[in-house]
Amino acid sequence: MFKTSKTSLRSLATFASPEAVLPKKYGGKYTITLIPGDGVGKEITDSVKTIFKDQSVPIEWETIEVSGIDKNADGVLDGVSQAVESLKRNKIGLKGILYTPTGTSAKSLNVALRKELDIYASLVLIKNIPGVKGKLDGIDFALVRENTEGEYSGLEHQSYPGVVESLKIMTRFKSERIGKFAFDFAKKNNRKLVTAIHKANIMKLGDGLFRQTIKDIAQDYSGIEVNDLIVDNASMQAVAHPQQFDVLVTPNLYGSILSNIGAALIGGPGLVPGANFGREYAVFEPGCRHVGLDIKGQNTANPTAMILSASMMLRHLGLNDHADKISKATYDVIAEGKTTTRDIGGSASTTEFTDAILAKLN
Known part of the structure; x- marks a missing residue:
């Protein structure tokens, strides 16, 4: 491990x-x-x-x-x-x-x-605090979340009564800058693993772009490993074995979900x-x-x-x-x-x- x-x-x-x-x-x-x-x-x-x-x-x-x-x-x-x-x-x-x-x-x-x-x-920042009994011990990870695009852009309209279209926008530019932020944080804080969270098995273009961009950025940061997890699996891993996480980098919605899971874990x-x-x-x-x-x-x-x-x-x-x-x-x-x-x-x-x-x- x-x-x-x-x-x-x-x-x-x-x-x-x-x-x-x-x-x-x-x-x-x-x-x-x-x-x-x-x-x-x-x-x-x-x-x-x-x-x-x-x-x-x-x-x-x-x-x-x-x-x-x-x-x-x-x-x-x-x-x-x-x-x-x-x-x-x-x-x-x-x-x-x-x-x-x-x-x-x-x-x-x-x-x-x-x-x-x-x-x-x-x-x-998700970390056990001495004096508070959390669900598990040994938790210490940072969650870096993109704030300005993805599902939280609020781009919705009703194209026909009873039919709502919600737009999820993903761009290489914003994926790159959140990725660089995550790797810079890892470098400054002596963390060794950055994990990209995505749903690229279904949203192959949008989340696929995010996942690949994070992996491309990793090439510029020697000494820091990179991997990726589908958000469903990441949620399960967060409640089963969160100690494996170091720095997570996510689009907006997935970060919101995982930050709440993390909060529940530590108290x-x-x-x-x-x-x-x-x-x-x-x-x-x-x-x-x-x-x-x-x-x-x-x-x-x-x-x-x-x-x-x-x-x-x-x-x-x-x-x-x-x-x-x-x-x-x-x-x-x-x-x-x-x-x-x-x-x-x-x-x-x-x-x-x-x-x-x-x-x-x-």
Whole structure:
């Protein structure tokens, strides 16, 4: 069985985009766009704000309220436009999940932001955390997902009553750049295997193009192996033997499915950090995109994924000392097991968990 070189807990949230464009400091501080999002978004971003303020992290927030629950279409569009303009100014954002209702014609605001700013690469980190009993041990893989084409392009129309056509667009250009992103990540983080996930046995042209492009790119990265898996098999392997995975590179839909499987394996969506990168912008958000509408306002949400995503953001900005201290304190609280949230077996509230992190820091 292939054995991969695994990263440490400290580097769980370590990555900088190869094309990173960092914002300018004003008065010794970075201005960061904050989009709290829907559901528990405000509660878990408030946790980050509390920790950053306590630790004097040199960041000022420009908060933009955007909600997919807003029934006023003009208000929703205005919010997205404001968020886009803010991110264009600030380059970096921290974001909660925006709700996308089913059964309506409403577009995904998450997708709209990514497409408008060409934030093409999603990075999700799936790793066991000491103190949390997962389904299996020894899990440590990164999932790199293409954000801007494939099934999530939203190109649908009804050509005849009762007949809907959904277009899946796959291009060599976008397959190449997500492939290069995945191999660059593997190289920088001492990972040795990149696995392309596809359905080329059925979608021979579209997914076939993706699969072959990833294999072609591998020729430029000596020391990193490449293989591929059909998405059905990859899903089975993920729940049977996820330890074999190192870096997965996927089109949009398959990455969404596998990130949720990964979250379930290690203890739930509240533990999975993530980020989205483009040529000019980076937006950090939990990697498993659950809104938490059912627990909104109850002060029970686990803010770990948001805190670790914010730590990724700090490393992206070169604020490694702050990132190390905050992520270590978070891990220490979880490992200690005295003040953890309900989703991972504890009884603490969101604010109590945050206070426990502050106590570790101080």
